[in-house]
Amino acid sequence: MSGHGLVLRNICKKFGSTNVIRNLSLNVIPGEFLTLLGPSGCGKSTLLRIIAGLELQDEGSIAIGGREVDGLRPKLRDVAMVFQSYALYPHMSVAKNLAIPLLMRRLCAWQRIPVFGALLPGTASRKSEIIEEVARVAKSIGISHLLDRKPRQLSGGQRQRVAVGRAMVRHPAVFLMDEPLSNLDAKLRVQMRAEIKELHQRLGVTFIYVTHDQVEAMTLSDRVAVMLDGELVQVAPPQEIYANPHDRRVAEFVGSPKINMIDVNVCGGRLAEIGGQVLPSELTIGQGTLTVGIRPEAFHLASSGEPNSISAAVRLVEHMGSDLFLHLDLTGVPDPIIARLPAASGHIAPGNRLHLRIRTEQLLLFSENGQRLKQQASVTPLREYAR
Amino acid sequence: MKHCRLSFRTLGRHGFLAITTAFVIVPFIWMVSLSLKPPEEIFQASFSLLPQSWHATQNYIRAMTASPLPRFMLNGVFICAVIVVFQILICAPIAYALAKLRFPGRHVFFNLVLVSLLIPSQVLALPLFILAYQLGLLNTYAALVFPFVVSPLGIFLFRQFFNTISDDIVHAARLDGMSEFTIVWRIMLPMAVPALIAFSIFSVVGHWNDLFWPLIAVRSQELMPPPLGLMAFKNEDTGIDYGPLMAGSTIVVAPLVLVFLLAQRWFIEGLTSGGIK
Ligand SMILES: Nc1ncnc2c1ncn2[C@@H]1O[C@H](COP(=O)(O)OP(=O)(O)O)[C@@H](O)[C@H]1O
Numbered sequence: 001m002s003g004h005g006l007v008l009r010n011i012c013k014k015f016g017s018t019n020v021i022r023n024l025s026l027n028v029i030p031g032e033f034l035t036l037l038g039p040s041g042c043g044k045s046t047l048l049r050i051i052a053g054l055e056l057q058d059e060g061s062i063a064i065g066g067r068e069v070d071g072l073r074p075k076l077r078d079v080a081m082v083f084q085s086y087a088l089y090p091h092m093s094v095a096k097n098l099a100i101p102l103l104m105r106r107l108c109a110w111q112r113i114p115v116f117g118a119l120l121p122g123t124a125s126r127k128s129e130i131i132e133e134v135a136r137v138a139k140s141i142g143i144s145h146l147l148d149r150k151p152r153q154l155s156g157g158q159r160q161r162v163a164v165g166r167a168m169v170r171h172p173a174v175f176l177m178d179e180p181l182s183n184l185d186a187k188l189r190v191q192m193r194a195e196i197k198e199l200h201q202r203l204g205v206t207f208i209y210v211t212h213d214q215v216e217a218m219t220l221s222d223r224v225a226v227m228l229d230g231e232l233v234q235v236a237p238p239q240e241i242y243a244n245p246h247d248r249r250v251a252e253f254v255g256s257p258k259i260n261m262i263d264v265n266v267c268g269g270r271l272a273e274i275g276g277q278v279l280p281s282e283l284t285i286g287q288g289t290l291t292v293g294i295r296p297e298a299f300h301l302a303s304s305g306e307p308n309s310i311s312a313a314v315r316l317v318e319h320m321g322s323d324l325f326l327h328l329d330l331t332g333v334p335d336p337i338i339a340r341l342p343a344a345s346g347h348i349a350p351g352n353r354l355h356l357r358i359r360t361e362q363l364l365l366f367s368e369n370g371q372r373l374k375q376q377a378s379v380t381p382l383r384e385y386a387r
Numbered sequence: 388m389k390h391c392r393l394s395f396r397t398l399g400r401h402g403f404l405a406i407t408t409a410f411v412i413v414p415f416i417w418m419v420s421l422s423l424k425p426p427e428e429i430f431q432a433s434f435s436l437l438p439q440s441w442h443a444t445q446n447y448i449r450a451m452t453a454s455p456l457p458r459f460m461l462n463g464v465f466i467c468a469v470i471v472v473f474q475i476l477i478c479a480p481i482a483y484a485l486a487k488l489r490f491p492g493r494h495v496f497f498n499l500v501l502v503s504l505l506i507p508s509q510v511l512a513l514p515l516f517i518l519a520y521q522l523g524l525l526n527t528y529a530a531l532v533f534p535f536v537v538s539p540l541g542i543f544l545f546r547q548f549f550n551t552i553s554d555d556i557v558h559a560a561r562l563d564g565m566s567e568f569t570i571v572w573r574i575m576l577p578m579a580v581p582a583l584i585a586f587s588i589f590s591v592v593g594h595w596n597d598l599f600w601p602l603i604a605v606r607s608q609e610l611m612p613p614p615l616g617l618m619a620f621k622n623e624d625t626g627i628d629y630g631p632l633m634a635g636s637t638i639v640v641a642p643l644v645l646v647f648l649l650a651q652r653w654f655i656e657g658l659t660s661g662g663i664k
């Protein structure tokens with residue numbers, strides 16, 4: 001079994017006068033795990049509903065597996081969806097919830113009529129077939145013992161599994177998941193995350209997964225599509241999104257703790273300064289300000305007086321087990337910055353002064369309008385420039 | 388001090404409720420009481436709840452035999468059942484459309500429903516009578532049923548309840564391959580059981596007790612629902628024989644009281660959780 005690819009071309013959607021999706025295009029590779037990552041309200045769910053056919057786009061077209069599906073009803077699009085609220089049918093048992101998609105597809109309208117339908121030829125054999133399939137799916141996701149219960153008798157994690165099971169039973173070519181883990185507690189979320197990843201590897205079909213949680217996006221995805229205000233800002237593998245963001249907003253949205261953004265002045269295309277250090281050397285902009293993004297882990301400890309090091313005052317130390325998060329004051333930088341050092345960095349207490357170096361290959365430069373500048377930055381001591 | 392005042396207030400509240408309840412319940416108790424008494428006692432100056440000489444058996448036997456009361460009751464059951472089934476069949480899809488489908492003019496439609504809630508059914512009696520006459524329905528069961536098959540109250544109650552059901556459920560059902568009608572019957576209505584029961588009680592009580600429209604619509608005794616039958620019965624046979632008449636009335640209201648007591652929990656839930664909130 002393999003999934004279908006998906007092509008979205010110039011999708012636009014308005015609710016009243018608000019533009020929720022703006023001219024969005026996206027190519028999903030067959031079998032890939034693609035995450036739509038973005039803050040609440042940026043239109044992720046709307047886009048997913050448009051793909052599923054539950055909402056109609058105002059403009060643009062969608063093809064699933066090479067077939068245009070714009071006029072097709074949700075049922076005919078060969079996609080299944082797991083909802084944030086799970087959307088289980090509360091009055092039906094788990095077994096019935098799982099069986100519904102199959103009953104609706106394999107039995108004709110007459111056969112589905114209670115009592116009367118059971119008398120028609122073929123109903124019984126198809127129904128027992130469906131019951132078997134439901135049992136098989138239930139077993140594969142570990143909910144066999146829950147089949148007789150009603151959804152309200154299940155815990156959050158169990159409901160989530162049933163919702164996934166209901167999507168699985170009919171072997172869709174594309175799985176759509178709308179924040180399926182957001183109603184679970186932290187521990188369960190980590191466990192279910194692994195299960196979803198495993199499910200994807202096992203089924204090998206295309207997954208489009210919506211989340212506002214960047215950790216989920218980074219851990220699960222083959223590719224991440226970062227969505228902001230109804231537009232895709234960048235679509236790339238997680239490492240790429242992290243290391244090489246195209247836009248300031250992407251850099252700020254991805255990564256925890258958040259990337260440090262420092263505004264610097266550029267003089268004559270050469271000079272910019274952080275904490276007494278000058279960077280970078282070859283900028284195309286002549287004059288004005290730009291923003292330097294420094295990931296917390298781009299800092300490392302230096303001994304005092306080491307060339308190219310900057311000195312910082314420690315405000316706060318957070319012990320995270322394997323790491324230390326340091327909140328630091330740099331001279332000339334208004335906001336505190338956060339550095340992430342290995343826990344074995346020695347005893348560091350608030351009030352200490354540290355010498356840090358920056359791994360310059362990890363510096364990210366952004367122009368005033370948020371565009372990424374591709375120039376390499378380097379940190380050079382001010383003194384050298386003064387010469 | 389505080390405790391005192393609190394219990395005083397509770398007392399006052401209960402007292403008020405007791406008095407208002409008494410207004411409603413006293414006639415019922417009186418009716419039952421009269422149905423147990425012989426004619427001499429009914430017009431006695433002194434009032435007592437229980438009769439001195441029991442006359443219950445005679446009254447009830449006479450009520451059941453002197454008029455076709457069983458027939459009236461069966462008519463009532465049949466008419467109410469047909470009305471409520473049609474009402475649900477018609478109101479549920481309309482309510483679903485108003486609650487969950489987006490189409491131009493749906494607010495206008497819903498407002499029309501609200502307006503028609505305000506129109507007393509008597510206002511429409513004459514046009515309905517003429518319509519029934521034109522269709523040749525007068526003096527048939529159909530005449531008793533057709534004015535009520537579309538119920539604004541039903542549409543309103545169901546629509547309010549369906550509104551509380553999340554869109555995700557509807558979306559999931561569509562993805563699972565259900566048609567819109569299947570969604571109504573298989574998902575929405577089973578989820579709205581409290582509203583369904585509340586509405587059914589409203590409907591059944593209303594039409595079981597209805598006197599006005601049957602009085603206009605039918606003449607032959609075989610078609611009469613209980614209240615109309617009782618009235619005819621009083622005029623023709625008993626004159627002023629109140630004992631059997633009250634016995635007949637008691638028999639007519641008993642099923643309603645019984646059903647309400649059984650379904651009370653859902654009735655209240657249906658009105659409070661989905662409806663008038
Ligand atoms: N049916 C609707 N009618 C009007 N506005 C809507 C509707 N659905 C969503 N919106 C609006 O569209 C925007 C995006 O919503 P949504 O797609 O749910 O965002 P997300 O899933 O990213 O949090 C929100 O501002 C929301 O208020």
Ligand SMILES: [Mg+2]
Pocket residue numbers: 041044045046178179
């Ligand atoms: Mg959402």
